[in-house]
Every structure is written in C-alpha cells, then in structure tokens.
Amino acid sequence: ATSANAQAAAFKFAPIGIATDHDIHVPEGYQWKTLVRWGDALFSEANGAYDAENGVSADMSDKVFGENTDGMELFEVDGKQLIAVNSEYVNPKINLPADAEGTPRSADEVTLLKNLQGVTVMEVADNGNGYEVVIDSPYNRRITHDTPMTMDGPVAGTDLVKTNADPAGMSPVGTMNNCGSGKTLWGTYLTCEENFNGYFGATGAEPVGAGYTRYGIGGEGRYAYEKFDARFDLTAEPNEPHRHGWITEIDPADPTSTPVKHSALGRFKHENAEMVQAADGRVVVYMGDDERGEFIYKYVSNGIYTDGGSTEGLLSDGQLYVAKFNDDQTGEWLALTPETTGMSAEEILVFARMAGSAVGATTMDRPEWVACNPLKVEAYCALTNNKNRGVKPNAGGDDTPAVGPNPRETNNYGQIVRWTPANEDHGSTEFTWDLYVMAGNPTVYDNAYAGSDNVNAGNMFNSPDGMAFDSEGMLWIQTDGDDSNEGEFEGQGNNQMLVGNPETGEIARFMTVPNGAEVTGLCWSADRKVAFVGVQHPGGSWPDNTGKPRSAVVAVWRKDGATVG
Ligand code: FEO
Ligand code: CA
Ligand code: CA
Ligand code: CA
Numbered sequence: 001a002t003s004a005n006a007q008a009a010a011f012k013f014a015p016i017g018i019a020t021d022h023d024i025h026v027p028e029g030y031q032w033k034t035l036v037r038w039g040d041a042l043f044s045e046a047n048g049a050y051d052a053e054n055g056v057s058a059d060m061s062d063k064v065f066g067e068n069t070d071g072m073e074l075f076e077v078d079g080k081q082l083i084a085v086n087s088e089y090v091n092p093k094i095n096l097p098a099d100a101e102g103t104p105r106s107a108d109e110v111t112l113l114k115n116l117q118g119v120t121v122m123e124v125a126d127n128g129n130g131y132e133v134v135i136d137s138p139y140n141r142r143i144t145h146d147t148p149m150t151m152d153g154p155v156a157g158t159d160l161v162k163t164n165a166d167p168a169g170m171s172p173v174g175t176m177n178n179c180g181s182g183k184t185l186w187g188t189y190l191t192c193e194e195n196f197n198g199y200f201g202a203t204g205a206e207p208v209g210a211g212y213t214r215y216g217i218g219g220e221g222r223y224a225y226e227k228f229d230a231r232f233d234l235t236a237e238p239n240e241p242h243r244h245g246w247i248t249e250i251d252p253a254d255p256t257s258t259p260v261k262h263s264a265l266g267r268f269k270h271e272n273a274e275m276v277q278a279a280d281g282r283v284v285v286y287m288g289d290d291e292r293g294e295f296i297y298k299y300v301s302n303g304i305y306t307d308g309g310s311t312e313g314l315l316s317d318g319q320l321y322v323a324k325f326n327d328d329q330t331g332e333w334l335a336l337t338p339e340t341t342g343m344s345a346e347e348i349l350v351f352a353r354m355a356g357s358a359v360g361a362t363t364m365d366r367p368e369w370v371a372c373n374p375l376k377v378e379a380y381c382a383l384t385n386n387k388n389r390g391v392k393p394n395a396g397g398d399d400t401p402a403v404g405p406n407p408r409e410t411n412n413y414g415q416i417v418r419w420t421p422a423n424e425d426h427g428s429t430e431f432t433w434d435l436y437v438m439a440g441n442p443t444v445y446d447n448a449y450a451g452s453d454n455v456n457a458g459n460m461f462n463s464p465d466g467m468a469f470d471s472e473g474m475l476w477i478q479t480d481g482d483d484s485n486e487g488e489f490e491g492q493g494n495n496q497m498l499v500g501n502p503e504t505g506e507i508a509r510f511m512t513v514p515n516g517a518e519v520t521g522l523c524w525s526a527d528r529k530v531a532f533v534g535v536q537h538p539g540g541s542w543p544d545n546t547g548k549p550r551s552a553v554v555a556v557w558r559k560d561g562a563t564v565g
Contacts, residue, residue, distance in 0.1 A: 010501055011474075012565060015459065015508035018493025020485050022514040022540040024554060031559055033130045034543050035532060037552040038067040038087075042122055042133065042140045052547030055095050058108045061115035062142045065122070065133075067091065068551045069534040071181025071272055071466075072521035073189055074124075077253040081526055082139050084121045084189035084252045085553065086178035088536070092223060094548045107228040114145035114225070119178055119191050121252045124525075124532075130555035131530055141255045143191075145174035145199075148258060149248065152316040155263030158346045160242050165231065172243035172261055173231065179290070180272025180369050180466070181521070182247070185283065186311050189250045191259075192270035194290060196244035200234050201226035207238035211351050213395040215269075216291075217241050242350050247273050247287070249315065262315040265299045266336075266352035274370040274379070278427025281305060283314045286379055288367025292386050293400040294353060295361040296323040296370070298333050300427055320352065322361040323419075325404035325433055331419060333429045334359040354396070363398050365389075365406040365414065368465045368480075373502055375473035377424040380436055380502075382464035384480065386411040405435060408448055412488055413439035413462045415452075416477070418502075436475075437500065437507060439464060443491050454505040460492050461509070466520045470565050471528065475500040477507070478533075480518035495519050497533065499565065511556065514542040521553070528563040531556045 013027040026032050039050030046063035049056050056064055066087025075082045090113050093102040104110045123137035134140070149172050155161055162169035175191055176199050182190035201221030212218055218234065225232035231240055245267040251257040265273070268289035275285050281304030287297045301318040305311065321333035334340065336348045341358040348355040365386035372379045389400050389409055402409050405417035415438040422430040439462050440451025451460065463481025470476065477498045482489045497511040497519045513519050516539020523532050533556055535542075538549045558564060 010504060010506050011499060011508045013508070013510060016510070016512065018485070018491065018496070018509075019512040020493050020515060022538070022542050024514065024535070025512045026556055027510060029559055030556060031130070032554050032556045035124065035131055035553045035555045036065045036122070036133050037543065037550040038065060038116070039550065040065045040133070041135055042120065042142065044136050047135075052544065054097065055548065056112070056116065058112040058115070061112045062144055065120055066116045066118060066142070067095065068536050069553050070179050070520050070536060071192065072523050072532060072534055072553065073181050073183040074523040074525065074532070075183075075187055075189070075252045076526050077139065080137070080139065081124050082121055082252045083124055083523065083532060083553075084119060084181070084191075084250060085521060085534070086119055086181060086191055087117045088177055088179050088194070090116050091537070103224050104228070110223065110225055110228045113223050114174070115142065117178070118145060118147065118175055119143040119189070119250060121189075121250070121255065126525065130557055131525065139252065139255055143175060143250060143259060145176055147175070148173055149175065149261055150258050151243070151246075151261040151263055153263035153349070154345045155349050160346055160350050161239055163231070163237050163239050163243070175248045175259060176244055179270065182273030182275055182285070184249065184275055184311075185277065185305055187253070189252050190273040190275070191248050191250060192272050192287075193245050193248065194269045194271060196269070197241065198222040199225055199244075200232050200241050202234040203227065204235035207234055210354060210396050212241075214351070214353050214397065215241070215245070242267070245269065247285070263349050264316050264318050264320065266297055266320045267350050268294065268297070268352050271367060272369045274372050276372045276426050277305065279423070279425040280427060282427055283318070284426040286370040286372070286381070288370055288381055289353065290366050290368055290384070292366055292388060293363040293397045294367065295356045296364060296367045296381055297321065297352065297356075298323070320349065321429070322356040322359060324360060325362040325417070327404055329433055331431045331433050333431075334361060335429075357398050362404055363400045363406070365411050369467040371467040371469050371475060372426070373473055373475070374469055374471060376502070377426060378418055378420045378502070379426075380416050380418045380467060380475060382467050382477070383415050383417055384463045384465050385414040405433060412482070413441070413449065413451065414464050414481070415439060416464055416467070436502070436505070441488055441491065444488055454507055457491060459498065459507050459509055461496055461498060462489060462492055465518065466522060468522045470524065472565065473502065474565055475502055476522055478519035478522065480520060483515055497522070514538045514540060516540065516549070517542070524564065529557055529561060531564040
C-alpha cells in the first residue's frame with residue numbers, strides 16, 4: 001500500500017480527504033460550480049418554472065432539465081459543444097404535490113413524471129467561468145417516456161414487439177431508466193435503458209412466463225403509469241416491456257431526428273455502452289447488465305467502420321456474445337446463436353439473459369460501467385457490489401458462486417475487473433483477466449475485505465460504478481455506495497470520484513459529493529479544461545441550501561486554466 005503523499009506525485013492534483021458534509025470538494029487549485037439543476041430552463045419560456053416549494057408544473061416539465069442526471073457525453077457540432085445527458089428516474093415525493101404522497105393521481109401527474117426523465121440534449125458554452133447552458137439553442141431537446149422512436153435489427157417487426165398501438169412492431173415510444181451512456185465513433189449518443197421493468201404494472205391478469213420473471217416484470221408499476229396510460233398496463237399490452245431495455249441511439253446534431261432502438265445489442269438492464277473497434281475495423285460494444293448474478297456482453301458488427309464512412313447496419317447487423325471468466329484468469333466470449341442457445345434469433349435478443357444462461361456465462365457482482373483504455377487494448381468493468389450472494393433477485397437466474405472475478409462471499413465493497421483481449425484485438429473471442437482493484441477497508445479488516453494492495457486508508461472507497469478514461473489514459477472512477485461513514489464503511493465518507501493509473505495501479509481521490517448523492521456521468525469540454533460531473537440524488541437541500549435537494553451537473557476546472565486531471 002502506498003501513502004496518499006506518494007500518490008500525489010503520480011497525479012497532476014493533490015488527492016483530497018474524505019468528506020461527510022452536504023457540499024462538493026475538489027483538489028487545491030481547482031474550482032467547481034453548478035452547470036444545470038433539475039428544473040432549470042432549457043428554453044426561455046420555462047424561465048422561472050422551478051419553484052422551491054412545488055418543483056415544476058406538468059406543462060413546463062419537458063422544457064427543463066430532468067431529475068437524477070446520469071450518463072453524459074459531449075459532442076462537437078459545427079463549432080458548438082453539445083452535452084447529451086440522461087435523467088435516470090424521478091423521486092415522485094419531491095416532484096408531485098405533497099398531498100399525492102408520492103403516487104400520481106391523474107394523467108397530468110403521470111406526464112410530469114414521464115417528462116422529467118429520459119434524455120436532455122443541450123448546448124453549453126464557455127463563459128470564462130466553467131460554462132453555462134445556452135438557453136433556446138436550436139440543439140436543445142428533451143427526449144422523454146413519450147418520444148416516438150424506431151427499432152432496427154433482428155427483433156424489429158417481430159411478434160414479440162407488436163402491440164395494439166403498433167401492430168407493425170416498428171415504432172416503440174419512449175426511452176426509460178436511462179442509466180449509463182456511450183458515444184459512437186460517428187458522433188452520436190447511446191442511451192442505455194436499465195431498470196425499465198419497474199415502469200410496468202398490471203391492472204388485471206398478469207402475463208406469465210420466464211421472459212417476465214427473469215426481468216422482474218410484474219406486480220405494480222413504481223409510478224402507477226398503468227392506471228393512466230394503457231401502454232404501461234401489462235394486462236392490455238403484454239409486449240410493451242419487450243420494447244424497452246435496449247441501447248438507443250440519438251443524433252444530438254439533429255434535433256428532429258428519431259431515436260433508434262438497436263435490438264441487435266440485446267435486451268437487459270443496460271448500464272452503459274463502450275464502443276471501440278476491432279483490429280479489422282468492426283465495431284465492438286461492451287455492455288454490463290446491472291443486476292446481481294447477471295452478465296457482461298459484447299456486440300461485434302459484421303461490417304467495418306472507416307472514418308466518415310457509412311454507418312449502415314453497424315448497430316443492426318452483428319453478433320452478440322456473453323462473457324465467461326475462468327478461474328485461471330482466462331476467459332472467452334460465447335456467441336449467442338440459435339445453435340448455442342436453442343432459441344430463435346429474436347428470442348436470443350429479447351431474452352438475452354436466458355440466452356446467456358443457456359451457454360454458461362459467468363454470473364457477476366452487478367456489472368456497471370465498462371471503460372476501454374484509449375492507449376492500450378484493454379477494458380475495465382466496475383462490479384459494484386453483491387450484498388446478497390445466493391439470493392436470486394431475478395427468478396430463473398443462475399447460481400452465483402464466489403468465483404473468478406467475484407471472489408468474495410458477501411461483497412459490500414465491489415471490485416473492478418480488467419480484461420486484455422487476445423492478440424491486442426477487441427474482436428478476439430479470447431482474453432485474459434485480472435482485478436484492477438478490489439475495494440475494501442484496511443482500517444477495519446486484515447483479510448480479503450481490506451481490499452487489494454492499491455487500496456489504503458487514504459484512498460479507500462466502496463461500490464465503484466461510473467467509469468471513463470480520459471485522453472491521457474487515466475481511469476476515472478465514480479462511486480455509488482454506502483456513505484454512512486460507519487462500521488464497515490468508516491473512513492470512506494461520502495461518494496467520490498477517484499483517478500486510477502492503469503499502469504501502476506495507484507488510485508487517488510479527486511472529488512467528493514454531498515452526503516446522500518452518488519457521482520455518475522462524466523465528460524470533458526472539447527479543450528479538456530473543464531470536466532462535467534453528475535451528482536445524482538443528493539441529500540439535504542443541495543445545492544440551493546433551501547427547499548428540495550436538486551440533482552445537478554457540475555463543472556470542475558483548474559484555476560490556472562490547465563487541463564483537468
Ligand atoms: Fe443506474 Fe446500474 O446504475
Ligand atoms: Ca450506475
Ligand atoms: Ca450503482
Ligand atoms: Ca443511480
């Protein structure tokens with residue numbers, strides 16, 4: 001274990017200590033400010049729409065920044081900088097009038113909740129002070145649970161996705177529980193639909209079958225949508241949930257474009273989508289399925305991408321694989337095909353979890369973000385934690401033994417697995433793996449729960465989740481864990497963002513967020529002088545110091561104008 005001081009030499013910032021307050025902390029010489037909060041106007045007609053006591057009204061709810069910011073990417077379009085950013089979910093208690101007690105009572109109240117989730121595209125501009133949102137920019141756009149979309153790939157138009165409203169099965173509506181993100185090689189945004197299952201409920205008889213239970217679909221919807229919108233009623237529309245849980249592509253450069261759900265990439269509780277290229281130019285997308293005992297997937301296109309060339313078919317025609325990690329630190333990508341799974345081509349994609357089980361994929365400790373090193377052919381996945389090994393949250397799932405990259409029985413801390421594809425080729429079906437870091441608490445434990453050698457009292461954390469590499473090849477790690485600072489977590493403080501050196505293994509704390517919040521979503525300004533960081537579900541009344549807590553994107557920069565990191 002190295003000391004925090006020794007680490008300081010390896011990073012271009014002085015690592016900071018933990019915090020337990022309701023504020024943000026960054027290293028000496030850095031500064032931060034709030035860029036945009038839940039309820040802030042994207043269009044001038046919504047100026048002042050947010051009220052500290054009542055939040056936002058339904059009629060303004062698709063003209064403001066949504067709640068619970070998550071995955072985020074920056075795009076340069078015609079000399080402008082655009083950020084596309086997810087709003088994963090809403091807290092109905094603080095969005096709805098107090099007397100609703102957290103459950104919508106009308107179609108209007110459902111619309112309010114639908115509109116404050118989904119995706120925001122917004123132009124940002126450098127005002128010399130950490131950027132600001134360009135209100136009324138022609139690029140500004142909200143994409144919600146009611147936005148018309150299309151679907152491509154093998155599932156589009158098949159019986160599994162036909163509904164009363166869309167008998168052709170080609171025009172799904174809305175993108176939901178948008179968690180992590182991705183950026184294509186051609187400059188579009190990938191939004192990743194995670195816990196979509198919770199939005200559906202049955203007003204009468206429930207559809208039955210392994211395809212529902214494995215994905216946790218059934219019972220009552222978390223927001224009572226089904227009572228006011230038949231699309232979310234499992235009794236009326238049993239195929240509607242098959243139209244969600246996909247990777248959806250949005251072109252931020254064209255505010256009139258129709259988002260596309262790419263069925264070829266499989267349906268599960270998507271965390272993020274990390275796109276790289278195989279040695280031969282094929283497109284590779286790594287994806288985690290964030291639930292205890294689920295899998296890591298890889299999609300490989302059949303066609304190749306060349307700079308500025310056609311993107312036709314690159315995300316609709318390809319092969320989906322699932323990862324098998326062996327105890328000897330080798331691994332393989334198992335192709336999901338009718339031959340290997342005994343399922344039809346469309347069933348493999350709609351019920352990817354079951355296809356993964358059929359081929360013997362390795363159950364993981366909740367795969368969150370995957371990030372690939374831009375300077376080296378290797379990939380990292382945050383396995384956030386597994387507090388309940390052996391209990392299957394997803395009926396029909398596999399046993400979850402403590403094996404391979406998931407070595408600890410009760411795993412409250414999480415770990416980051418790294419794999420190196422054979423032949424330095426992301427297109428290869430074989431790899432070797434190791435654990436980049438096993439989080440832990442060396443002040444409480446002196447066994448495996450102390451964590452790996454690169455964890456010490458000065459940099460410890462739990463529950464790695466968001467991850468991104470910067471252009472210099474440093475790995476940024478965001479946490480979504482227990483911030484009680486008590487017991488097993490004593491000395492770890494609030495959730496935090498750290499920077500890891502992939503070569504030396506050193507890890508240093510860069511930022512802490514308000515108690516109650518997780519850190520999720522990270523991108524940089526085009527000149528890399530400003531980092532944009534998401535603060536989700538803060539506690540207290542951050543950042544206004546009065547009224548409701550407001551999730552927000554903050555900008556962080558160096559006072560001397562150098563690049564961040
Ligand atoms: Fe929405 Fe798995 O985090
Ligand atoms: Ca996450
Ligand atoms: Ca998480
Ligand atoms: Ca979250």
